Structure formats: structure tokens, C-alpha cells
Amino acid sequence: MTKSNKSLLLWGSVILGIIVLVVLLAMFGNNTSPGSSTSLSVGVNSEDHTKGAENPKVTIVEYSDFQCPGCAGSYPMLKQLVEAFPNDVSFTYRHYPLLQLHANAELAGQASESAGLQGKFWDMHDVIFNTQTQWSGLEDPTEFFTTLAESIGLDTEQFATDLTSNEVKKRVAKNLTEATSMRLPGTPSFFLNGSLIEHPGSYAGFKSLIDAELAR
Known part of the structure; x- marks a missing residue:
């Protein structure tokens, strides 16, 4: 050579x-590895959808995607945790639609926000997750979400108007921007008292983390 x-x-x-x-x-x-030192960039505020204790000792904030199977799997566990700690734990839901993976996630988020304008965010949150397998593969789930709106007693005309309104779109986009700026690893991503945690994987695992926070 x-x-x-x-x-x-x-x-x-x-x-x-x-x-x-x-x-x-x-x-x-x-990518940010779960369990790193990432802190919640925006604290829980009046614009959030939060349920549970009014003066919580432990706050759980989830960045979630309504079309994410893992998020749907975590939803019953989170509901159970809030019920188990009614005086100590609050739960806040924030949107993190993975747009490149889940074509209907953004509209699902908008559907929940549209319901929220009529005071029924959590009702819509629950039925969207409960019916995930029915709407996730639809080319356009608008009609399906409107049927869900009717099933929980919403004014469907108002719901349809709000669904694609700028106000509703901005609510979802705001959370998405937060999640992106923190470089969250995916969905669901959980913050416990403001710190990003690795998904505990089970009710018992999550409960042990809460117990540890309460014992501090």
C-alpha cells in the first residue's frame, strides 16, 4: 500500500x-434518564387539572399521552393512590402527546380540555382512557369523542366548538412545550414532589415512594 x-x-x-x-x-x-435530577419546570398552579388533597404533603405530576398504552395502564393505579391517601396526596395531569407516534393523542388531549371547560375534565379523562382501544386506530376520532362527551352529560354543540378552538389547543401545546423543554424520556413521566422519578411499575412500588415522602 x-x-x-x-x-x-x-x-x-x-x-x-x-x-x-x-x-x-x-x-x-x-434523552433524560428516569431517576435523574430533573426537576419540574412549572409548579402546580390554578391552570392545572389537579385532584386529591387540598394541602398535599405529596404531589404527583404526570406528563401523559392519552393514546399511550402504558399511560392507560397507569391510570387505574394513580386513581387508586389518590383514593388511598385522600388527605396527603394530590395528582396533576399534564399533556405530553407523542405526535410522531400517536396520531390521535393531541385531539384526545383537546377533547379532555374541551370537557374541562364544562367542568368535567376528569370524567372525560377517565372515559378516554377506558375506551383507548376503540378510538386509537380511527382515522378521525372526532365523532367518537363527541359521543363520549354526550355520555358524560356535556353540551355536545359547545364541546364541538371548543374541541378545535385556539384556547383548547394552547392548553395542550403549553404542556407539550414544558415536557419538551425538560427533555422527558417518554410517557408516562412522573414527578414526585417536584423531582422526576423512574416509573415504580406497580401500585405497591408507587405507594412505597409516597410512604417514604410522608415519613420525611
Whole structure:
């Protein structure tokens, strides 16, 4: 092999190494590992949908996607936790629709916010999760969400008007911007008393974390 060929081979290897490094940084540079020191960027406020204790010792904030199967699986557990600690725990739901993965997640979030304008956010939150498998594959779930709105006693004409209104879209977009700015690892993402935690995986696991916070 000539000297010039060796030089070309060397530089080719260096360039290839740089390309691989750039690709790896692009893949992993925007991820935050669960259980890291990430703190909640926006504290719980009057614009949030929060239920549970009025003066909680433990706050749970979830960034969630209505079309995410894992989020639907976590929903009964969270409901049970709030019921188990009525005087100590509050739960706040925030939107984090994974737009590239779940085509209907954003509209589902808007449906819940539209219901919220009529005072029934949590009713819609529950029925959307309970029927996830029925609407997630629809090309356009608008009619389905309107049927859900009727089933929980909403004014469906008002619901339809609000569903695609700027006010409702901004509510969902605001939460999405927060989640993106914190580089959350995915859905569901949980904050316990303001700190990002790894998903406990079970009711017992989550309860033990709450018990530990209450014992502080």
C-alpha cells in the first residue's frame, strides 16, 4: 500500500469515527434518564387539572399521552393512590402527546380540555382512557369523542366548538412545550414532589415512594 493510500485510509477512518459519534450524540443527547435530577419546570398552579388533597404533603405530576398504552395502564393505579391517601396526596395531569407516534393523542388531549371547560375534565379523562382501544386506530376520532362527551352529560354543540378552538389547543401545546423543554424520556413521566422519578411499575412500588415522602 502506498503512503498516499495509507493517508487516505487513516483520514477515512477518522471521518467515519466522527460521523458515528455525531449520530450517537443525536440519538442519545436529547434523552433524560428516569431517576435523574430533573426537576419540574412549572409548579402546580390554578391552570392545572389537579385532584386529591387540598394541602398535599405529596404531589404527583404526570406528563401523559392519552393514546399511550402504558399511560392507560397507569391510570387505574394513580386513581387508586389518590383514593388511598385522600388527605396527603394530590395528582396533576399534564399533556405530553407523542405526535410522531400517536396520531390521535393531541385531539384526545383537546377533547379532555374541551370537557374541562364544562367542568368535567376528569370524567372525560377517565372515559378516554377506558375506551383507548376503540378510538386509537380511527382515522378521525372526532365523532367518537363527541359521543363520549354526550355520555358524560356535556353540551355536545359547545364541546364541538371548543374541541378545535385556539384556547383548547394552547392548553395542550403549553404542556407539550414544558415536557419538551425538560427533555422527558417518554410517557408516562412522573414527578414526585417536584423531582422526576423512574416509573415504580406497580401500585405497591408507587405507594412505597409516597410512604417514604410522608415519613420525611
